Amino acid sequence: MPIAPRALVSPPLFMAADCRAIDRHWAAAHPTTSLMERAGTATAELAGTLASESGESVLILAGPGNNGGDALVAARLLATQGFRVVVVNRADPAHLPPDAARAWAAWRESGGTILADIPPSQRYSLVIDGLFGVGLQRDIGGEEARWIEAANGLNCPKLALDVPSGLDSDNGRVRGCALRADHTLTFLGLKPGLFTADGPDYAGQLHLDTLGIDAAALPVTPGIALTQLESRHHLPARRQNSHKGLFGHVGIVGGASGMVGACLIAGRAALQQGAGSVTLAVLDERVVVDYLEPRLMFAVPENLVDAQPSVLAIGPGLGQQPRAHALLETALAAPCPLVLDADALNLLAGDVGLAKQAARRTHPTLLTPHPGEAARLLGASSAGIQANRIKAAQRLSTQYHAHVALKGAGTIIAHPDGRYAISTSGGPWLAQAGSGDRLTGMLAALLGQGMDAGNALEAAVWLHGETASER
Ligand SMILES: NC(=O)C1=CN([C@@H]2O[C@H](COP(=O)(O)OP(=O)(O)OC[C@H]3O[C@@H](n4cnc5c(N)ncnc54)[C@H](OP(=O)(O)O)[C@@H]3O)[C@@H](O)[C@H]2O)[C@@H](O)CC1
């Protein structure tokens, strides 16, 4: 029975290599039980509920590997149930992997036919995409690309098996072209590429079928999908006998002339997230009060570290002038958790000495780059960062010994111990000026209230996404 991933708490993510290892172990331990038969059965069950009631055929696109084998099993079962099916596959049966070859033979023995191309001008009740799964190796071209374009143009629901064909299951990148699915039925466990980069746009509604394998039997992986907050992401209940000193003094450095708003947004967000008190160290000295949020205090930036804040955030509207550089140098030496965002990251990227100082810090460091900032920090292009967002976040985390949130579709949170999470909250409405400043403020507030750095970053990213749900 498929599960909606959002119903699961922090489900593990499996790279293609993990899937291959699971497959090998299963085959060695259960030589007579085929996981493909289970995958095809789950597919036929879901397909039966998705196919429109027009009575038109189900179009099944099958590829040259085991993803195609899953589709062939589903074809056989759907035909048995009375569905009309059209199977398109141009693989050489002599070169199919063993399970897929058995599925091919069973389909043919049941009287099924296989077409070498999609019949023109026909209407379908459903498309099942079993072209490529976790075995996608390169960009799709040729006939398969043409089939995918044709399927994308059909006016009927589309169900992708395991991952939409053309989507790299490890990183969510489209390899040439990809099937735009309305539903994706993924097998065994969730794949990171379904949650980040192009994944959410192509996967549609996700369904997970574990194929009857107990989660405890699956390998432990470093990645999770952050589908909801866990207890570790919550602050303890406040005692009645409390005072503001217990909930942190957040210092925020930034707000150069013309960019003061960034600092105000961060400060207001920190107060809303429960910080005991917030001081803004605004570089534009003309600004000494926020009349809309008069609880914010203002300090001369050079004096802020001496005031011993319990957490410091630097970057919102900071600019890159020499004064900003000097303030960053001072902030890096602060004996408290430090959030680096925006121009603080750009300054780090441009100065090896500062970067080394950041990497040597003994108190927690948290970086919240968007892909452009991450690209500058890693000396790469934004496209290069987006091509493998998980790897990029992990490289930054290792390089700076920091907790890193690489913002964007499916924000990646990478930790220095190698663990990572992909947040499933949020959406394109977060793509707006000031959005990152709010995240910085929320994060600083959670740190100020004593939450562990890694948990605070995950919680802040999640909560920030929740505040910007679909309009
Ligand atoms: N893991 C499990 O336990 C279970 C896995 N199951 C299922 O198996 C799927 C994985 O199967 P898989 O490993 O056979 O890979 P798959 O995605 O079918 O593709 C490989 C084939 O495609 C080819 N090919 C690749 N890229 C190409 C391109 N751009 N253009 C053209 N060709 C390209 C490649 O050719 P080659 O690179 O070898 O030349 C090879 O022939 C998985 O997603 C799930 O659906 C389930 O049965 C349940 C249990």
Ligand SMILES: [K+]
């Ligand atoms: K597929």
